[in-house]
Amino acid sequence: MIIGIDDTDSNEGMCTTYLGALLLEELKTCGTVETFPLLIRLNPTIPYKTRGNAAVALRIKTGCPEKVIAHVLSRIEALARMECEKTNPGAVFILEKDYEKLRPVLRNFLEKAVRDVIEIQDAKNLISEYGISSKGFKNGRGLIGALAACGAMLNLEVWEHTFEHLAYRQKERWGTPREIEKESFFEADRKTYPETWDTVDLKNRLIVCVPHSADPVLFGIRGENPIIVSEAASLIRAEPVERSAVYRTNQGTDMHLLPAVNLAEIQDMHSYRLEGTVSAVPKTIPGGHVIFPIRDTEGNGIDCAAFEPTKNFRLLIRKLRPGDKVALSGSVNSGTLNIEKIEIKTLAPLYKEENPKCPSCGKNMKSSGQAQGFRCKKCGTQAASKIICEIKRDLEAGSYEVPPCARRHLAKPLVREQKSDLKIHPAR
Ligand SMILES: [Zn+2]
Structure with a gap:
């Protein structure tokens, strides 16, 4: 059966992947785990998301599905941060006999959950229409991610995937500063980049893969395959690890991006790859954010922003001038594109x-x-x-990206883009 879980974390603690890692071990008494667990990132622009908008799916072979369901629900009740207003867990259970029937339905649902906006009621309707075993806690928003994660498990071959090795802290240390040997992260990066990425941010001298919140994660190493992420993790020197898990994920794949034919179709709460011509000199606004407008050939326009957290990326954006032709990817909120990557196609003389x-x-x-x-x-x-x-322009045509410290989970690092026709400038 496939188990999908979402929204058990809060801004203060827990992490749905930790619950997944616990269940991987605990469910061994009920059956065998069939493949890598999934960590699925959903639409990053959704305002009511918890920290990372990540859902988890596990697939196990079991003779006692009832026992599995009861155990998973009891663990959610025990561990989810129910007191947090934004925490609305959901769990979905797909039995093997329903795999074929639900595969296409949940594929669509997955794609919509990553690229579009789904209402809780849509998830509830689908669950009742197909008689899916599920449980929503509080307002049940987590049912959306739980269904989407099951859809990803049923359709492994239709989406590009990467891997993340997650190491978790001992419970008594949760909420305390993480004890890590910083240099070991740079060493792990040197030995495994570019097959791993976003472990550190070399330019800004930051360790990117260690969270700062009170959640159980000690660090997470992202990479191309399960072997390389675990190899990098083995090079890390830090406080004792309580447990770890390797997840298959849609991180670093650009799965959230929709192609935009023209700028008139752009909507808030969606992410796009779009093209246009810079139509005014970039401006720096209070807070250090850099904004410039682009237009398409039909005269539709949108503002594009490199926000303050994108650090040195803003220096590049400030060099754009009217007439430069660009392709951008990023998420749209309040009518502004939050740039993740830019391809400068031609520079205006x-x-x-x-x-x-x-x-x-x-x-x-x-x-x-x-x-x-x-x-x-x-x-x-x-x-x-x-x-x-x-x-002479102090800028070269080519592809550029925000530094690792500002990267969205779903954004595909340039180093993963193997297009030989592009001049690529990874943020290293
Ligand atoms: Zn003379």
Whole structure:
């Protein structure tokens, strides 16, 4: 059977993946785990999400599904942060006999949960229409992620996946500062990048894979396959690890992005890959955010932003000028695209007027007075007017991304994009 669980965490603690890791061990008495557990990130723009908007699915072979269901529900009741207003757990159980029937239905549901907005009632309707065994706690919002995670498990071959090795803290340490040897994270990164990513942020000298909240996660190493993430994890020196688990995930895949044909169709709470032409010089607004507008060929426009947390990425964005052709990916909220990646396709030529140069000595001519033209004082050569010359742009065409410290879970790092026709500048 497949078990989907979502929304057991709060901003203060717990993590649905920790519950998943516990269940992996505890459910061994009821059957055998068939494949990697899943960690599925849903639409990152949803405002009522808990921290990471992640759901979990497990698949086990069992002869006693009733016992499994009872155990999972009792663990959610015991561990979920029910007191938090935003924590509304959901659990869904798909029996093996229903796999074929539910595969296409839950594939659509998964894609919608990652790219679009689903109401709780939509999830409840689907559950009752297909007679799916489930339990929603409080308002039951977690049923959405739980169904989506089951959909991902039933359709492993239709979505791109990566892996994350999650190490968890001993319970008595939860809420206390994490004891880690920082240098070991840089070492693990040196030895396994680019097959692992977002362990550290080299430019900003930050460790990215260690959370700061009171949850049970000590660190999480993301990478291309289960072997490399565990190899990197084995290089980490830190406080004792209570348990760890390797999850298969949709992180780092761009699964959230919709292609936008034109800018008129852009909606809040969705994420896109879109193209346009920069239509004004980027502005820095209070808070250090950098904003610029783009337009498409039909004249529709949208504001694009590199927010303060994107750090050095903003230096690049400030160099854009009207006429530059760009492709962007990111999420839209309040009518503004939060940039995750930018491909600068062509740079607009930029000109300035200059005094002409003397053809004999090469020095700049001086003005002979208003409307009098220009002359070289030394050689006596003359010219009628200023010349227009192209300014060399301090920017190269190519692909750029926000640094690892600002990356969205779902955003695909450039280092994973193997397109040889692109000039790529990974944020290292
Ligand atoms: Zn001269």
